[in-house]
Amino acid sequence: MAALLDITGVSIEFKTDKGPFKALDNVNLKIAEGEYVSLIGHSGCGKSTVLNIVAGLLQATTGGVVLEGKEVNEPGPERAVVFQNHSLLPWLTAYQNVELAVKQVFRGQKSRAEMKEWIEYNLHLVHMDHAMHKRPDEISGGMKQRVGIARALAMQPKVLLMDEPFGALDALTRAHLQDSLMEIQRELNNTVIMITHDVDEAVLLSDRIVMMTNGPAATIGEILSIELDRPRDRLALADDPQYNHYRHEVLRFLYEKQRKTDDSSAGRKPPSTNTSAATTASVADEDSAKSVTAESVSAVVTPLHKKHVA
Amino acid sequence: MAISQLQVPSWLEPFARLLRGDRPGEQIVKVLRHVGLPLLGMALFLMLWQSGAAHVNTSLGQLPGPAQVWEQAGNLKDEHFAEREKAVAFYQRQEARNAERMAENPDAKPRPIRGYTGKPTFLDQIGTSLKTVMSGFVLASLIAIPLGIAIGLSGALYSAVNPLVQVFKPVSPLAWLPLVTIVVAAVYTSPEPMFAKSYVVSVLTVMLCSLWPTLINTAVGVTSVSTDLNNVSKVLRLTWLEHIRKIVLPASVPMIFTGLRLSLGTAWMVLIAAEMLAQNPGLGKFVWDEFQNGSSQSLGRIMVAVLTIGLIGYVLDRCMLGLQRWVSWDKNAITR
Numbered sequence: 001m002a003a004l005l006d007i008t009g010v011s012i013e014f015k016t017d018k019g020p021f022k023a024l025d026n027v028n029l030k031i032a033e034g035e036y037v038s039l040i041g042h043s044g045c046g047k048s049t050v051l052n053i054v055a056g057l058l059q060a061t062t063g064g065v066v067l068e069g070k071e072v073n074e075p076g077p078e079r080a081v082v083f084q085n086h087s088l089l090p091w092l093t094a095y096q097n098v099e100l101a102v103k104q105v106f107r108g109q110k111s112r113a114e115m116k117e118w119i120e121y122n123l124h125l126v127h128m129d130h131a132m133h134k135r136p137d138e139i140s141g142g143m144k145q146r147v148g149i150a151r152a153l154a155m156q157p158k159v160l161l162m163d164e165p166f167g168a169l170d171a172l173t174r175a176h177l178q179d180s181l182m183e184i185q186r187e188l189n190n191t192v193i194m195i196t197h198d199v200d201e202a203v204l205l206s207d208r209i210v211m212m213t214n215g216p217a218a219t220i221g222e223i224l225s226i227e228l229d230r231p232r233d234r235l236a237l238a239d240d241p242q243y244n245h246y247r248h249e250v251l252r253f254l255y256e257k258q259r260k261t262d263d264s265s266a267g268r269k270p271p272s273t274n275t276s277a278a279t280t281a282s283v284a285d286e287d288s289a290k291s292v293t294a295e296s297v298s299a300v301v302t303p304l305h306k307k308h309v310a
Numbered sequence: 311m312a313i314s315q316l317q318v319p320s321w322l323e324p325f326a327r328l329l330r331g332d333r334p335g336e337q338i339v340k341v342l343r344h345v346g347l348p349l350l351g352m353a354l355f356l357m358l359w360q361s362g363a364a365h366v367n368t369s370l371g372q373l374p375g376p377a378q379v380w381e382q383a384g385n386l387k388d389e390h391f392a393e394r395e396k397a398v399a400f401y402q403r404q405e406a407r408n409a410e411r412m413a414e415n416p417d418a419k420p421r422p423i424r425g426y427t428g429k430p431t432f433l434d435q436i437g438t439s440l441k442t443v444m445s446g447f448v449l450a451s452l453i454a455i456p457l458g459i460a461i462g463l464s465g466a467l468y469s470a471v472n473p474l475v476q477v478f479k480p481v482s483p484l485a486w487l488p489l490v491t492i493v494v495a496a497v498y499t500s501p502e503p504m505f506a507k508s509y510v511v512s513v514l515t516v517m518l519c520s521l522w523p524t525l526i527n528t529a530v531g532v533t534s535v536s537t538d539l540n541n542v543s544k545v546l547r548l549t550w551l552e553h554i555r556k557i558v559l560p561a562s563v564p565m566i567f568t569g570l571r572l573s574l575g576t577a578w579m580v581l582i583a584a585e586m587l588a589q590n591p592g593l594g595k596f597v598w599d600e601f602q603n604g605s606s607q608s609l610g611r612i613m614v615a616v617l618t619i620g621l622i623g624y625v626l627d628r629c630m631l632g633l634q635r636w637v638s639w640d641k642n643a644i645t646r
Contacts (some may be wrong), residue, residue: 057541065533087538091560091639100556104546135639155546 003030004191004302005159009063010053012046023049025217026063027209031159034189038202040250041212042260047195048163050212054193055081055161067158077105080157084164086144088136094147095132098154105155122154123147125184127222142173146180153184166201167208175234178204186231199254203246204232211253214260221258224249374610379617382610390431397426430591432611436618439581439592442509443626445567446516447577451570453517454524458566459558461525462532479522483580487587490514508590514582515588519580523572531565532558562638567634574630578623593619 010027013020031037034162039047052058054065065072067079075081080101088097098119106115123132126146136144145165152160165175165181173186178201185192185205198204202209206226213221228237233308237243324340327333356376366373372384401423408420430438461468494511506512535558543557585594597615600608 057544074547075541076547077545079545081541081545083538083541085538087536087542089539089542089557089560092561101546104548104552138515 003028003058004033005031005054005066005193006066007031007050007054007063008066010050010065011062012049012053012058012059013061021216023215024053024060025219027219029220031193033191036185036192036207037194038206039193039212040197040199040202040209040216040254041218042254042258043197045212045215046218047212051081051161051163051193051195052151053158055079057081077101077155078158080152080155080160082148082152082160082162082165084144084167086136086141086148088144088147088151091135093133093135094123094128094139094143094150095119097136097147098151101151102154119154122150125153125187126172126180128152140173142169142177145169145177149181149184151178153188153190158191160192161188162192164197165194167197174198174201179234181205181228182232197248199247201229202250203243204213204234204237209246209250210257211250214232214258222253275292312581346604357605368609370604370609371606374613378610379613382607383614385607386614390433393428393431396428400426400428401511432596434612435591435593436598438590438595438623439585440622442512442585442590442592443516443574443577443581445509446513446581447520447574449513450517450521450573450577451524454521454569454573455528455566458525458569459532459554459562460529462529462562463554463558468529468533475525478518478524481519482581483519484587486515487511487584490518491588506590508588511588512584512590512592512631515584516577516580520573520577523576524566524569527565527572528562531569534565535561564634564638564640567630567638571627571634572628573593574626575623578619578626582619 007235009025010024011022015021027050029037039050041047053060054072056072056079059073059258074080074188076289088094092100099115102115102119106118110118120129120132123129123266126142126149128146128150130140131143136147139147145168149162149165152162167178169177175216182205184190194202194205203226209224209226210220211222211224212218224246228240228243228246324344328337328341360375360377363373363375367415404421404423408423409419412420457471461471491511494507496515498507498510539557539561543553548556581592582594582597584590585592586598587594589595589598593615597612600611600615
C-alpha cells in the first residue's frame with residue numbers, strides 16, 4: 001500500500017522563556033489514499049501540533065511531512081483544514097464563504113457557471129442548500145460547522161485535516177454531523193486526518209485510530225486498525241462486540257497506559273468546549289476536571305500553543 | 311399590508327400600538343417614558359436657564375433667556391435672507407447696466423460682473439464650517455485608515471509608531487494652531503492659491519487632532535483579527551493584497567467606524583476653536599466676531615451659535631452612526 005502522506009521523524013521544539021520546550025518527539029505515520037485516520041490523546045499532548053505541521057501552519061524542528069512525494073513547508077488548499085470553531089468569515093454568507101475558497105483554488109480552471117455549480121454541490125453535500133445565503137450569525141453552530149466542512153471539501157483537498165471538528169457542538173448535533181460526514185466519505189472517499197477527544201467518534205468514523213502519549217515530547221503510542229464494515233450504523237454498532245472491543249482498547253490506552261497524573265496534565269481547552277454527551281466516553285471531561293489543579297503546567301503550555309498556532 | 315406589519319421606528323412603536331389598541335395602559339407608560347421624560351428634562355432646563363439668566367448682569371446687559379435667544383435665531387435667519395436679496399439685487403443692477411450699455415453701443419464690450427462682497431451671514435458660516443470639518447475629517451481618515459492597517463499588521467511598525475501616537479494624541483488644537491499657521495504661511499505661497507490660507511490652516515489643524523481615534527481603533531481592529539481567520543487566509547494562499555482586502559479590512563470595519571465616529575466628534579470640536587483663532591470663516595469666527603462686537607444682541611447670538619454647534623455635532627454623530635449600521639456586518643457592535 002503506497003502512502004499518500006508520509007510523516008517521518010517529526011519533532012518540534014518551541015522556544016520559551018524557560019528554554020526550549022519539546023512538544024513532539026519522533027512522530028512517524030504513513031497514511032494511504034482514502035484512509036480515515038483519527039488522532040486521539042489527552043488534551044495538550046500535541047495532536048493539534050501534528051495537524052498544524054501537516055497543514056503547514058507550523059514547521060517541524062526535525063523530520064518532515066511528504067505529500068505525494070513533495071515536502072510540505074507552507075499551508076495550501078490541497079491540505080484543507082476544518083477548524084474547531086468553524087472560522088467562517090462572519091460578513092459573508094455561507095455561499096460566499098465557500099465561493100472565496102473556490103475562486104481562490106479554481107481560478108482559471110473553472111468557468112463562472114462551473115464554480116457556481118461546484119459551490120452549490122458542496123453545500124448540498126453538507127445539507128446546507130436551504131440556508132446557503134444566510135450569514136454565520138443567522139445559522140446554528142452545527143450549520144456553521146457544516147459550511148466549514150463544505151468550504152474545505154470545495155478546495156478538493158488531497159488530505160482533509162479536521163481539528164476537533166465537532167468539539168464545540170452538543171451531542172445530538174454532533175451525531176448528525178458524524179452521520180453526514182460518513183455519508184460524504186462514502187461518496188468522495190477522501191483521505192482524512194481528524195483530531196478528536198471523543199472515543200465513540202473515533203471508533204465510528206475511522207479506519208485507524210492513532211493514540212498519542214502524553215506530552216511533553218509526545219509521540220504515537222499505539223495504532224488501532226478498526227475493521228468494521230461500512231456503512232456503519234451507530235445504533236447497530238452499540239451492541240456489536242467488535243465495536244465495543246475497539247472502544248475498550250482506546251479507553252484502556254487513555255486511562256490505564258497513559259493515565260494522566262495531576263502534574264503531567266495540561267488542560268489546554270476551556271471547559272466550555274467539552275460538551276460531550278453523558279453517554280459518550282470522553283477524554284476531555286476528565287481533563288476539564290483536572291485542569292484546575294494543573295494551572296502550573298498549563299500556564300507553560302497554553303501560551304506556547306496559542307503563539308505557535310498563530 | 312396591515313398596520314401591524316408596518317415597520318416603524320422604535321420610538322414610534324408605542325404610538326403605533328396605541329393606535330392599534332394593543333394593551334393601551336402599557337403603551338401610555340412607554341410613551342411617557344420615551345417622549346414625556348425627555349420633554350420634561352428640556353422644560354426643566356429652560357426654566358432653570360430663564361430664572362438663572364435673570365440674575366446675571368454682564369457688561370453687555372442681562373444674560374439672555376430662552377425667549378431672547380429664540381428671537382435672535384429669528385433675526386439671524388432674517389438677516390440671511392435680507393443679505394441674499396441684496397446680493398441678487400447687486401447682480402441684477404450690474405446686468406441691467408451692462409444691457410443698457412449694449413443698447414447704446416452694440417460694439418461695446420460688456421463689463422465683467424463683479425462678485426458680491428457683503429459679509430457672510432450666520433447660515434453662510436455654518437456652511438463654511440461644515441465644508442471645513444468634512445475636508446479635515448476626510449483628509450485625516452485617508453491618512454489614518456491605511457496607516458492604522460499598516461500598524462496593526464506589523465508589530466515592528468507598531469512599536470516604532472506607538473510612542474509618537476501616544477505623545478501627539480493629547481495635544482490640544484490650540485497648541486497646533488500657531489505652528490500650523492506659521493508653517494502654512496511659509497510653505498503655501500502660490501500666487502493664486504486654490505484655497506484661502508485660513509481654510510488650509512483650519513483643515514490641517516482639524517486633521518492633526520482628529521487623526522488619532524481612527525488610527526488607534528483601526529490598528530486595534532486589525533490586530534484583533536482572529537488567528538483562525540488568518541489561518542484560513544494562509545490555507546487559501548491569499549496574496550498579501552487579497553488578505554488585506556478580503557480578511558483584514560472587512561474584519562476591522564466595525565472598529566474602524568468606531569474610530570471614525572470619535573474622530574468626527576473631535577474634528578467638530580477642534581474646528582470651532584481653530585476658526586476662532588485662525589479667523590477662518592465659520593461658526594468659530596462668528597462667535598469671535600460677536601464677542602468682539604459686544605452689542606446688546608451679542609450674547610443672544612453667541613448662545614444661538616452654541617446651540618447650533620451642539621445640534622450640528624449631534625446630527626453629524628447620528629449620520630456616522632447610521633453609516634456604521636449600514637456598512638458594518640457586526641450588528642451587535644456597540645452603537646449608541
